[in-house]
Amino acid sequence: MTDAQVQDFQKRVRGISRQHRRFTNGYVELVERDGLLVPRQRRMRRGFPIKGLVLTLIGFMVFKGFMLSQVGALNYTDRLDRLAQGTLIEQAGAWVMQADPVTQAIAGQLAGLL
Structure with missing residues (x-):
């Protein structure tokens, strides 16, 4: 593999890892128009109650x-x-x-x- 391919692969792996870390707080599965389930990050409330x-x-x-x-x-x-x-x-x-x-x-x- 060339150096550019390795960098592109590592960039994709970092993106997937970042997304997995965000989803550890919870996620909601939304159904798209074509029936595809897409996970979205659950909004965390961080304010004064x-x-x-x-x-x-x-x-x-x-x-x-x-x-x-x-x-x-x-x-x-x-x-x-x-x-x-x-x-x-x-x-x-x-x-x-x-x-x-x-x-x-x-x-x-x-x-x-x-």
């Missing part, structure tokens, strides 16, 4: 509303005031758990259900 963050925040707001509806508004604010007198972490917890309008609306809805 916005959906997970939103679901976590909604769950936290429902938890706060549930706590407010079960304990009562006066008792809830009394507990938050006592929590605000504690350490720095307890003060941060009191600030996060304060009853905002969304929490009060959720508590009103939950009080009607329970």
Whole structure:
């Protein structure tokens, strides 16, 4: 074989190896119009999980509303005031758990259900 043929062969082998490495993350088989199955690389999502963050925040707001509806508004604010007198972490917890309008609306809805 000539040197050009060897280089062409090595180039094709590198391309096939690169394609195999990409397919290790998964692939989807697409059917072409002529019935040929063609593997395509599965898109990998590499970003901030916005959906997970939103679901976590909604769950936290429902938890706060549930706590407010079960304990009562006066008792809830009394507990938050006592929590605000504690350490720095307890003060941060009191600030996060304060009853905002969304929490009060959720508590009103939950009080009607329970």
